[in-house]
Amino acid sequence: MNNITKYLVSLLFFIQISCQEKKDYKKTETMTKYEWTEGTSAPLGYPMEVYKGGIECEGGEWVSLGFGIVPGRNDWGAINHGMGNGFKSLPFRLDFIWMSYMENQFYMIDTPIDITTIKEYFGKGYDTKGRSGKNKHLNFDEIGVGMAPGGVVVVWVAGVGVQKEVGRYQGKKVTIPESEIAKLDSHENRFWRKDYLNEVFNNGKVIPAEVREKNKDKPIPFGLWDTYRIRYSWKPVFELPGNARLNPSINVKIFAINGEKEQFDTATGILAENQQRAIPKSIIFDYIGADNKVYGANCDLNEESGFEAFKVVFGDDPGSTRADIIVKVNEANSYFTIKVKGENGKEAFIKADKIEVF
Numbered sequence: 001m002n003n004i005t006k007y008l009v010s011l012l013f014f015i016q017i018s019c020q021e022k023k024d025y026k027k028t029e030t031m032t033k034y035e036w037t038e039g040t041s042a043p044l045g046y047p048m049e050v051y052k053g054g055i056e057c058e059g060g061e062w063v064s065l066g067f068g069i070v071p072g073r074n075d076w077g078a079i080n081h082g083m084g085n086g087f088k089s090l091p092f093r094l095d096f097i098w099m100s101y102m103e104n105q106f107y108m109i110d111t112p113i114d115i116t117t118i119k120e121y122f123g124k125g126y127d128t129k130g131r132s133g134k135n136k137h138l139n140f141d142e143i144g145v146g147m148a149p150g151g152v153v154v155v156w157v158a159g160v161g162v163q164k165e166v167g168r169y170q171g172k173k174v175t176i177p178e179s180e181i182a183k184l185d186s187h188e189n190r191f192w193r194k195d196y197l198n199e200v201f202n203n204g205k206v207i208p209a210e211v212r213e214k215n216k217d218k219p220i221p222f223g224l225w226d227t228y229r230i231r232y233s234w235k236p237v238f239e240l241p242g243n244a245r246l247n248p249s250i251n252v253k254i255f256a257i258n259g260e261k262e263q264f265d266t267a268t269g270i271l272a273e274n275q276q277r278a279i280p281k282s283i284i285f286d287y288i289g290a291d292n293k294v295y296g297a298n299c300d301l302n303e304e305s306g307f308e309a310f311k312v313v314f315g316d317d318p319g320s321t322r323a324d325i326i327v328k329v330n331e332a333n334s335y336f337t338i339k340v341k342g343e344n345g346k347e348a349f350i351k352a353d354k355i356e357v358f
Helices: 003-028 115-124 188-192 194-202 209-215 303-314
Strands: 034-041 048-057 062-064 086-088 091-100 105-112 126-129 135-138 142-148 152-159 162-170 172-174 232-239 252-256 261-264 275-277 280-288 294-301 322-329 336-342 347-349 352-357
Touching: 034 048, 048 142, 091 115, 091 142, 105 162, 115 152, 115 162, 126 261, 232 252, 232 280, 280 303, 280 322, 294 303, 294 336, 303 336, 303 347, 336 352
Parallel strands: 034 142, 232 322
Antiparallel strands: 034 086, 048 062, 048 091, 091 105, 105 172, 126 135, 142 152, 152 162, 162 261, 232 275, 252 261, 252 280, 280 294, 294 352, 322 336, 336 347
């Protein structure tokens, strides 16, 4: 055997051993399991449904996302729960095909996701206030997969009152072969049945009638769900009348248009520092008035007005300044306003679709 032959034999042996070691590692590696359930999300008026596939987890576990239509009746990021609650390893890959009904288009995604970030969130958990007003530690217990027009996929981790974006991924258009469709039973082939599609579009349970009329003859706003993800440096600030103060027993809750939810501890000296956050869409808080009464307050912010206000303050550059979101309650404890005020001196009010003080 000459030297070249010996070298090749040795190299092949080394590769075989290395591959075997990797396989053995995968078999013997200990996977930490957490109790969580999967879920899906779709934007209001743009229903989605997984045709087949789901989430691949560490250790070879598999979680299906094919548990029915995602109507998108609520806000983007609202998770429609599956049936898979229990202890499972954490996901590292998406692999599924889904139908975007308003586009009449199937999409496929097969991509790794940011498991490092998911592990960090699940490993640390978060603190919140219990009914007693005392802090308690909770764990994340949901993983949501959002599907939006254009093949946009977003992954969130969530717990009670908290939701964090993990990443944004892109699907690609696919066509299901006629040979595959021909083998499906009467339930599986619903995606191509006119009676089923008529139900989806017109029964009012999947797409509310007012939303259907509002979107009628309008183009699908492709790209909108990526603008939701733009982050700006801001923090919430509360201006309360007289000697009023935020209720130290109940956290302030702020939901953002990108599907994230955040809680702020009202018992701390500073409510929050400036962080990169998406535009807020709703604010919930309690405060103790100068009359020593406890008031609850909440608002749903107008999306278009939110975009306009941030445009006034930040211009075309989300990193151009830092800002406060100022929530100012009137002396009569009956109303409040929301204003974006930048360190650059620019400011603008955000209109609300609903405001309650009670």
